[in-house]
Amino acid sequence: MACRLVDSTFHLPAPPKMAISSGRLNACQVHQRVRHQSIHFSSKKLSKVVRASVIPISPSLQVNDIIRSDMCKTYGFIKIGEAVPDNITLKDIITTLPKKVFEIDDVKAWRSVLVSFVSYALGIWMITKAPWYLLPLAWAWTGTAVTGFFVVGHDCAHRSFSRNKLVEDIVGTLAFLPLIYPYEPWRFKHDKHHAKTNMLLEDTAWHPILKEEIDASPSLRKAIIFGYGPLRPWMSIAHWLMWHFDLRKFKPNEVGRVKISLACVFAFIMIGWPLIIYKAGIVGWIKLWFMPWLVYHFWMSTFTMVHHTAPHIPFKASDEWNAAQAQLNGTVHCNYPRWCVFQTSSFSSFLKIEILCHDINVHIPHHISPRIPSYNLREAHRSLQENWGKYLNEANWNWRLMKTIMTTCHVYNKERFYFPFDKIAPEEAQPITFLRKFMPDYA
Numbered sequence: 001m002a003c004r005l006v007d008s009t010f011h012l013p014a015p016p017k018m019a020i021s022s023g024r025l026n027a028c029q030v031h032q033r034v035r036h037q038s039i040h041f042s043s044k045k046l047s048k049v050v051r052a053s054v055i056p057i058s059p060s061l062q063v064n065d066i067i068r069s070d071m072c073k074t075y076g077f078i079k080i081g082e083a084v085p086d087n088i089t090l091k092d093i094i095t096t097l098p099k100k101v102f103e104i105d106d107v108k109a110w111r112s113v114l115v116s117f118v119s120y121a122l123g124i125w126m127i128t129k130a131p132w133y134l135l136p137l138a139w140a141w142t143g144t145a146v147t148g149f150f151v152v153g154h155d156c157a158h159r160s161f162s163r164n165k166l167v168e169d170i171v172g173t174l175a176f177l178p179l180i181y182p183y184e185p186w187r188f189k190h191d192k193h194h195a196k197t198n199m200l201l202e203d204t205a206w207h208p209i210l211k212e213e214i215d216a217s218p219s220l221r222k223a224i225i226f227g228y229g230p231l232r233p234w235m236s237i238a239h240w241l242m243w244h245f246d247l248r249k250f251k252p253n254e255v256g257r258v259k260i261s262l263a264c265v266f267a268f269i270m271i272g273w274p275l276i277i278y279k280a281g282i283v284g285w286i287k288l289w290f291m292p293w294l295v296y297h298f299w300m301s302t303f304t305m306v307h308h309t310a311p312h313i314p315f316k317a318s319d320e321w322n323a324a325q326a327q328l329n330g331t332v333h334c335n336y337p338r339w340c341v342f343q344t345s346s347f348s349s350f351l352k353i354e355i356l357c358h359d360i361n362v363h364i365p366h367h368i369s370p371r372i373p374s375y376n377l378r379e380a381h382r383s384l385q386e387n388w389g390k391y392l393n394e395a396n397w398n399w400r401l402m403k404t405i406m407t408t409c410h411v412y413n414k415e416r417f418y419f420p421f422d423k424i425a426p427e428e429a430q431p432i433t434f435l436r437k438f439m440p441d442y443a
Contacts, residue, residue: 071312076401076443079394080312081329090323093368096387101365101376108375109161112358113171116148119356120178127287135287143295144356149175150296151358151374157187158370173261177268178289179296182261185244188254194370197323198308198330200315200412204243206305207315208412214424222428225421229431232406236300299357306334306401307363309409310393314417327367332393333381334361334401364392399440407436 072080123142130138155161156172173183189204196202209228214221227235243249250258276285313330316322336353354361358374365372365380372380384392395401410432411419422429422436 073443074400075311075395075404076398077310077393077395079392081389081391081393084322084325084329084391086322088324090327090368093324093328093384093388097365097368097372097380097383101372101380101383102369103376104160104163104373105375106162109155109373112148112152112155112375113175115355115358116145116152116175119145119148123292124288127292135291139287139291139295142292144299144353146178146292147296147299147357147360150179150181150300151360153181153183154190154360155358155374157183157190160371160373173264177264177272179293180265180269181240182244182258182265184254184257184261185250188250188258189243194367196318196321197367198313198315198326199321200317202318203315205239206308208418209410210412211424214411214421218428221425225425225429226431228410229406229421229435232305233298233301234294236297236304240297302402303357303360303363305405306395306397307332307361309405311404311408311418313393315412328364328384328388329391329393331364331367332395333364334394335396336361337397396443398443400443403435403439403441406439407432 072078120142123138123145126138127135127142152161153172153175156168156175159165159168161171162168169183172187176183176186193203193205196204198207200207209224213224227238245262247255247258273285273289276288280288308331310332313332316326359377360366360374362377362381365377365384366374368380368384408420409418410421411424413419420429421432
């Protein structure tokens with residue numbers, strides 16, 4: 001195995017005395033040892049500025065607490081879980097969850113719809129009334145609110161919204177329309193993501209780039225570097241275009257439903273867009289639809305990559321893949337910050353991103369069983385913490401976490417999991433060098 005010594009501005013304390021043949025730390029060896037340890041840290045201890053890079057990890061016998069602590073800090077995590085033993089199955093994990101977390105509550109389900117509808121309507125109103133300098137805030141609110149529509153449709157696709165499948169298909173289709181997302185194509189591909197989570201070639205969501213793709217052509221290589229670097233928070237747009245509109249990507253028994261969804265999306269485009277332009281002009285279309293849509297894709301991309309991408313989380317070939325390992329230990333729980341919506345000297349109102357997005361960030365239980373409704377995810381997560389806590393990966397959303405993903409998690413390597421682009425194609429990796437230099441490092 002070819003390993004590289006990693007240069008970093010972060011300097012590890014000397015490890016305990018042990019029989020080590022080399023005085024320098026080897027990143028590949030350490031990485032493999034540390035990922036089997038359970039790591040817990042308070043977010044208050046993550047304030048130290050550390051360069052986001054693949055941390056050098058100690059080579060042999062025993063990984064000490066200091067190095068495990070530094071690994072967590074460097075990646076921007078608060079906890080890195082142990083690998084799940086091979087004898088534990090996904091069924092073993094599911095059976096420990098309370099039965100009530102699988103129960104559909106019609107009142108809670110429709111309350112989610114109401115929250116999203118009211119929040120989105122409020123956002124549209126803010127866009128129409130806000131002065132130009134407050135438009136970014138209005139777009140951020142509206143784009144986050146419309147992400148809630150996606151989560152409602154997401155529950156419908158997983159059959160966790162209603163006991164009536166027809167109701168789910170109608171609500172799911174309507175919820176996806178403002179996003180011009182075709183519901184059935186997304187449902188078919190997303191089901192495969194759950195069945196093949198973190199499987200190297202088969203997963204239909206995020207996965208590492210293969211070196212063969214990087215070597216294919218200079219123009220493609222440059223596009224990939226930009227896409228997995230500075231444009232990564234919007235790469236779901238490329239995924240949306242590539243995966244959902246080509247009938248050849250679907251099985252013959254799926255094509256009929258796919259065509260219905262595509263017809264609904266094109267009808268929305270042909271009717272909805274002209275109405276917006278007629279009432280508000282092209283600038284109004286940009287303000288009222290396009291900018292919130294970009295914010296939605298920011299969250300879509302960010303949620304997806306944070307849930308399944310980290311230097312210590314492996315993607316496996318199908319013959320090495322383990323469902324329990326991929327779903328429990330290959331998925332990340334991430335807490336998102338509060339937003340200050342309104343504040344005066346005597347009053348302040350806060351709204352959590354998770355409320356508008358219906359707890360989609362509580363993602364580990366969703367991968368243990370997609371049948372858990374979004375409003376039960378927190379209770380399911382508490383159960384997982386009690387019974388399987390040492391295997392869980394958890395983080396608070398922060399600059400260092402994003403910087404680690406965007407500057408490190410690029411090209412697949414079986415032993416080390418990832419190589420950054422600037423180790424593979426340094427002469428063309430200026431976008432990655434730029435991010436590493438200018439992205440904040442704060443956790």
